[in-house]
Amino acid sequence: MINKIVDKLSDAFTGLKDGATIMIGGFGGSGIPHELIDCLVEQDAKDLVIITNNAGSGETGIAALLKARRVRKIICSYPRMADSHHFETLYRSGQIELELVPQGNLAERIRAQGAGLGGFFTQTAYGTLLAEGKETRVINGKNYVFETPLAADFALIRALKADRYGNLIYRKAGRNFGPIMAMAANTTIAQVSEIVELGEIDPEVVVTPGIFVKHVALIKDRS
Amino acid sequence: MNDNVLKPITRNEIAQKIAQSIEEGAYVNLGIGMPTLVANYLPKDKEIFLHSENGILGMGPAPEKGQEDWDLINAGKQPVTILPGGAFFHQSDSFAMMRGGHIDISVLGAFQVSQTGDLASWHTGEPDAIPAVGGAMDLAVGAKKTFVMMEHLTKDGKSKLVEKCTYPLTGLGCVAMVFTDLGIFEITPSGFLVKELFNNMSFEAVQAVTQAPLIKGN
Numbered sequence: 399m400i401n402k403i404v405d406k407l408s409d410a411f412t413g414l415k416d417g418a419t420i421m422i423g424g425f426g427g428s429g430i431p432h433e434l435i436d437c438l439v440e441q442d443a444k445d446l447v448i449i450t451n452n453a454g455s456g457e458t459g460i461a462a463l464l465k466a467r468r469v470r471k472i473i474c475s476y477p478r479m480a481d482s483h484h485f486e487t488l489y490r491s492g493q494i495e496l497e498l499v500p501q502g503n504l505a506e507r508i509r510a511q512g513a514g515l516g517g518f519f520t521q522t523a524y525g526t527l528l529a530e531g532k533e534t535r536v537i538n539g540k541n542y543v544f545e546t547p548l549a550a551d552f553a554l555i556r557a558l559k560a561d562r563y564g565n566l567i568y569r570k571a572g573r574n575f576g577p578i579m580a581m582a583a584n585t586t587i588a589q590v591s592e593i594v595e596l597g598e599i600d601p602e603v604v605v606t607p608g609i610f611v612k613h614v615a616l617i618k619d620r621s
Numbered sequence: 622m623n624d625n626v627l628k629p630i631t632r633n634e635i636a637q638k639i640a641q642s643i644e645e646g647a648y649v650n651l652g653i654g655m656p657t658l659v660a661n662y663l664p665k666d667k668e669i670f671l672h673s674e675n676g677i678l679g680m681g682p683a684p685e686k687g688q689e690d691w692d693l694i695n696a697g698k699q700p701v702t703i704l705p706g707g708a709f710f711h712q713s714d715s716f717a718m719m720r721g722g723h724i725d726i727s728v729l730g731a732f733q734v735s736q737t738g739d740l741a742s743w744h745t746g747e748p749d750a751i752p753a754v755g756g757a758m759d760l761a762v763g764a765k766k767t768f769v770m771m772e773h774l775t776k777d778g779k780s781k782l783v784e785k786c787t788y789p790l791t792g793l794g795c796v797a798m799v800f801t802d803l804g805i806f807e808i809t810p811s812g813f814l815v816k817e818l819f820n821n822m823s824f825e826a827v828q829a830v831t832q833a834p835l836i837k838g839n
Contacts, residue, residue, distance in 0.1 A: 427694070428675070498754055501712070501755050501756040502763070522763070526758060571677050571692055573709055
């Protein structure tokens with residue numbers, strides 16, 4: 399019987415090595431897999447490359463990972479947030495590498511990997527600092543920049559409900575990067591608030607089919 | 622009467638001007654900061670769809686106190702609501718809406734706009750500034766029309782309508798219209814065409830504080 403639901407959270411991180419690339423879902427405070435990030439901090443893997451939209455704020459989540467000095471490089475669109483002081487300290491002292499990517503390019507580079515594409519041409523960032531040194535091409539009279547796919551060893555995402563096959567539905571704008579990160583990583587771990595029987599998620603409304611999900615972790619909502 | 626007196630309108634009045642120019646059925650993205658004010662003035666008798674880059678169409682106003690849902694936030698990470706008929710979607714679909722030219726109007730703030738429609742809005746270029754871009758570069762080039770909403774002058778009185786941007790660019794030749802506290806300016810092949818100057822200000826008064834040459838409208 400297939401059962402992707404893990405008994406112990408740390409089991410989902412089997413195979414994690416130093417230097418691994420890890421995608422982490424979430425936008426601002428929505429859709430962040432907090433408990434999975436906490437578990438990642440406990441794994442002691444270092445020199446990680448993190449692909450995510452924001453660089454964390456306060457003391458928890460990605461900020462905790464930064465504070466524990468586990469991250470060599472962050473690939474993101476918007477590292478500056480209210481109280482993103484751990485990132486700012488590391489960045490200003492040259493202790494973390496930043497690859498700044500326009501948010502649409504970030505999403506599409508992740509999707510490209512998940513879809514097996516070698517990259518794509520986009521008009522976004524043409525003629526700006528963020529396209530410097532990149533291949534360009536004129537297509538139908540418009541200027542495009544070539545962008546490469548982003549792959550990862552692990553993706554940590556948060557959804558609302560899963561079944562034991564790993565089919566997922568999300569909650570509101572907490573969906574954000576979850577579905578595309580699930581497609582792009584070798585090992586996708588989804589943290590969910592509820593596990594339901596097979597068939598209880600209507601096949602018409604499944605957002606991420608289980609083929610993209612390796613492990614499911616049930617984390618009851620903190621109330 | 623002094624013809625050279627500047628009589629700027631308020632930020633809320635700029636927001637009103639932009640809101641009045643938006644037609645029924647338009648899909649609109651309002652950027653972080655000043656453009657968010659436009660939502661407060663959308664005509665109630667028209668159905669207009671607000672898009673939020675983090676994955677919402679049909680975004681509604683802020684919830685009442687105590688009703689905040691932190692999975693329902695806007696691009697500025699503030700709590701919002703969703704209207705009947707709204708939809709949620711993932712990041713790749715959300716940015717396909719922008720990059721694929723499906724969003725009719727994007728309203729962005731800016732540091733500078735050039736007479737050829739170049740936009741500088743994301744980075745001051747100062748060495749100690751932490752760069753952050755978010756969806757600005759996608760919105761600038763992807764929407765059918767990019768509007769800029771900003772004050773005409775910087776805090777120390779420098780023109781933000783310029784011949785050539787000195788700040789790092791967000792997009793090249795992407796701006797269609799600029800709404801400032803002094804007037805409305807359309808980017809044309811010959812430069813900034815004055816569509817309206819507020820409070821009956823004279824062309825000369827506004828040109829005097831604008832670094833780029835302005836073209837008199839009708």
